[in-house]
Amino acid sequence: MADIFGVPITVLLGQLLLGLINGSFYALLSLGLAIIFGMLNVVNFAHGAFYMLGGFAAWFLFSKLGLGYWPTLIAAPIAVGILGIVVERLLLRRLYRMDHLYSLLLTFGIALMLEGLFRHIFGAAGKPYPVPPSLMGGINLGFMFLPMYRAWVIIVSLVICILTWLAIERTKLGAYLRAATENPALVQAFGINVPLMLTLTYAFCVGLSGFAGALAAPLYQVSPGMGSSIIIVVFAVVVIGGMGSIGGAIVTALALGIIEGLTKTFYPAASSIAVFIVMVLVILIRPSGLFSREA
Amino acid sequence: MAESSLLRVNNLEAWYGESHVLHGVNFNVQKGEVVTLIGRNGAGKTTTLRSLVGVVGKRRGSSIYKGIELLSLAPHKVARLGIGYVPEERGIFSSLNVIENLMLPPAWQAGGMEVDEIFSLFPNLKGRDNTSGTRLSGGEQQMLAIGRILRTGADFILLDEPTEGIAPVIIEEIGAALRVLKDRGITIILVEQNLRFAASVADRHFVLDQGKVIDEISNNTLDANMDRLNRYLGV
Numbered sequence: 001m002a003d004i005f006g007v008p009i010t011v012l013l014g015q016l017l018l019g020l021i022n023g024s025f026y027a028l029l030s031l032g033l034a035i036i037f038g039m040l041n042v043v044n045f046a047h048g049a050f051y052m053l054g055g056f057a058a059w060f061l062f063s064k065l066g067l068g069y070w071p072t073l074i075a076a077p078i079a080v081g082i083l084g085i086v087v088e089r090l091l092l093r094r095l096y097r098m099d100h101l102y103s104l105l106l107t108f109g110i111a112l113m114l115e116g117l118f119r120h121i122f123g124a125a126g127k128p129y130p131v132p133p134s135l136m137g138g139i140n141l142g143f144m145f146l147p148m149y150r151a152w153v154i155i156v157s158l159v160i161c162i163l164t165w166l167a168i169e170r171t172k173l174g175a176y177l178r179a180a181t182e183n184p185a186l187v188q189a190f191g192i193n194v195p196l197m198l199t200l201t202y203a204f205c206v207g208l209s210g211f212a213g214a215l216a217a218p219l220y221q222v223s224p225g226m227g228s229s230i231i232i233v234v235f236a237v238v239v240i241g242g243m244g245s246i247g248g249a250i251v252t253a254l255a256l257g258i259i260e261g262l263t264k265t266f267y268p269a270a271s272s273i274a275v276f277i278v279m280v281l282v283i284l285i286r287p288s289g290l291f292s293r294e295a
Numbered sequence: 296m297a298e299s300s301l302l303r304v305n306n307l308e309a310w311y312g313e314s315h316v317l318h319g320v321n322f323n324v325q326k327g328e329v330v331t332l333i334g335r336n337g338a339g340k341t342t343t344l345r346s347l348v349g350v351v352g353k354r355r356g357s358s359i360y361k362g363i364e365l366l367s368l369a370p371h372k373v374a375r376l377g378i379g380y381v382p383e384e385r386g387i388f389s390s391l392n393v394i395e396n397l398m399l400p401p402a403w404q405a406g407g408m409e410v411d412e413i414f415s416l417f418p419n420l421k422g423r424d425n426t427s428g429t430r431l432s433g434g435e436q437q438m439l440a441i442g443r444i445l446r447t448g449a450d451f452i453l454l455d456e457p458t459e460g461i462a463p464v465i466i467e468e469i470g471a472a473l474r475v476l477k478d479r480g481i482t483i484i485l486v487e488q489n490l491r492f493a494a495s496v497a498d499r500h501f502v503l504d505q506g507k508v509i510d511e512i513s514n515n516t517l518d519a520n521m522d523r524l525n526r527y528l529g530v
Contacts, residue, residue: 172398178390179399185350186386190400190447191374 007265013144015261021150021219023257024157025230028212030237030249031161032205035168038181038244039201042092043100045108048231049115050206054080054213055222056118059127069132073214080210084203092202093195111227118224126221153215160208161250168246177201181244236279242289252290301326301451301482302347307356308506309339309346316342318506319356329473329483331493334503335529340486341383343503344453347484348373348380360451377404379449383456383486385440389429393420396428397443404448413442416472419465434465441472452476455486470495490524502527 004012029047036044057076061067067075087110095103131149138147168174180187180194188194213226220226237256241248256275263274270277282290300323309317317339324330332340345351347358349370358365365373374380379400387396397410397420414421417438423431431439437457444452454473458466466489473496476483487493493500494517502510504527512520 175391175395175399179388182388182390183386185370186380186382187399188370189348189350189374189380189382191371191403192401193369193371 005266010144012262012265015265016258017144017146017150017261018264019257019259019261020254021153021257022260023254024154025212025216026234026237026257027161027250027253028157028215029209029230029234030241030253031164031246032208033234033238034241034244034246034249035164035177036202036205037238038246039177040088040092040103040198041096041100042103042107042202044202044206045104045231046087046110046114047107047206047209047234048227048229049111050080050084050227051209051213051216051230052118052222052224052227053083053114054210055129055217055226056122056127056213057210058214058217059129059222062129063127069134073211076214077207077211080213081203081207084206085199087206088199088202093198096198111231115224115228122224124224126223126226129217129222131218149218153219156215157212160211164208165247165250233275236275240279240282240290242292245289245291248289248291300324301328301361302484303357303359304343304347305357305359307343307346307358308354309342309351310353311342312352316506317346320503320506320508322501322508322511324482324484326482327477327480328499329477329485329497330499330501331485331487331497332501332503333487333490333493333524334527336488338503339506340503341455342506344380344455344484344486345382347453348378374400374447374449375403377448377450379444379447379452381440381444381452381454381457383459385433385436387428387431387436387439389427391428392425393428393431393439394424396439397446400443400447402447404450406450407448408442408445410446413445416445416475417442417468419468434461434469437461437465437469438472441469445476450480451482451484453484456488457485458487458489458492466492490528500524 003009029051033044033047036042054076057079058072061072061075062069091106092103095106135149135152138145139151168177176187176192176197180192180197184194216226233256237253238249240256241252256278259278260271260274264271302324304320304322307317307320308315320339320343322330332343334340342351346354347365349365349368354366356366360376360378363376388399391399397413419435420438420442428436428439441454441457457469461469470492473483477496485493485497494514497514499514500512500517501508502512502524510523510527512524517524
């Protein structure tokens with residue numbers, strides 16, 4: 001068996017694959033976070049909690065209501081998106097004219113309350129969620145065995161990220177979003193209902209993180225802490241990519257997932273801090289982020 | 296007379312945060328007219344336009360357009376009545392290219408110009424589709440800001456200092472474009488510091504000072520009133 005720096009190539013590829021899967025979740029979350037920051041000027045600390053809610057919604061729909069994997073994967077993000085509408089309309093909207101700090105504290109509070117509530121009701125232990133029968137098994141790639149579900153996660157995440165990016169960069173609706181990011185008052189003076197657009201943007205983005213949570217359920221167990229453990233890395237991704245840069249968030253997310261995977265292979269002890277070392281370097285060299293427009 | 300006005304602004308007041316900027320502005324505009332708001336810096340000209348389209352925080356008073364109270368409309372409903380706004384800072388979006396900027400405002404009324412017509416009015420914009428909007432020169436950005444409103448079918452256009460910081464050649468082009476619009480029966484409120492430019496297109500001038508309209512001068516009598524006007528403007 002071939003080795004690279006003393007590491008068997010199959011182990012390396014396995015870790016790369018794990019890294020790519022983590023990167024896919026980072027991408028789904030950081031994409032939404034970057035859009036919300038760009039459009040609403042809100043640092044959405046509740047993003048991880050919505051991811052956790054997506055996981056729990058999937059678990060609830062599946063094991064309590066008996067819905068199948070596929071309807072669950074669609075219904076869970078919609079439920080989370082609807083909750084997002086409520087949060088934006090009732091709470092966030094009141095803070096747009098104020099400093100970032102207020103919405104940051106609000107969303108952080110929401111995250112703590114949701115996590116605490118779920119810990120209280122369901123306990124800290126994870127809830128199991130099975131891989132759907134249609135995605136069981138795997139493909140033997142010759143050099144490694146690729147479980148079907150993991151391949152599905154990577155593909156569907158990439159497709160959603162690319163579609164979202166295209167929708168923003170290449171469509172009329174995306175042009176409204178980009179314009180409203182720069183000058184919402186003027187876009188509204190052109191007759192476009194900007195407040196409604198902000199609500200739907202927030203709903204879509206937290207819906208994306210709900211989708212990620214539902215998608216993650218069969219891989220990681222569904223637990224109240226799943227959001228807070230991923231959100232810190234996702235924030236690092238957005239900082240590295242450049243706040244508000246959507247394409248940057250996607251590319252950075254996947255790259256950091258892979259960097260994490262590589263670190264796990266060559267120096268496992270550093271794997272959980274690799275992302276933050278990259279973040280520190282980027283902040284030192286290019287403070288506005290790798291893909292920011294103004295730099 | 297006032298009953299037939301297209302727009303009747305009555306005792307309009309406006310605030311930016313705590314600062315009270317408009318203290319009861321009164322004027323009216325007839326259909327097909329070009330009127331200017333002139334006055335010193337800080338007189339409230341820009342704020343008046345911004346109050347009409349609803350991009351100012353707090354407003355009081357009344358502005359009735361075609362029988363509809365603009366102050367009670369949500370800001371995004373104003374454009375849908377066919378009111379087009381060209382802001383002072385031009386408002387060209389840097390993350391949009393020229394054609395995206397041009398196509399951005401939805402056409403709320405029939406009768407808007409086709410893109411080709413806009414290009415023949417402003418030839419400088421032609422062939423620049425994929426250039427980022429803010430890469431254009433100041434004059435070209437102004438043309439783009441006016442052009443994109445013409446596409447919407449707006450028949451009442453609020454223009455905030457279209458000549459500010461722009462080369463004389465381009466000022467002439469913009470002036471010619473405004474006369475074309477006037478011939479088409481489009482009503483225009485023009486905020487302007489450049490009196491010569493204002494005189495070349497306008498029917499009436501309203502002089503603003505300290506958040507109020509203090510005088511109205513018809514363009515025909517402008518020469519006779521030059522001393523008075525210069526006193527207002529502090530020239």
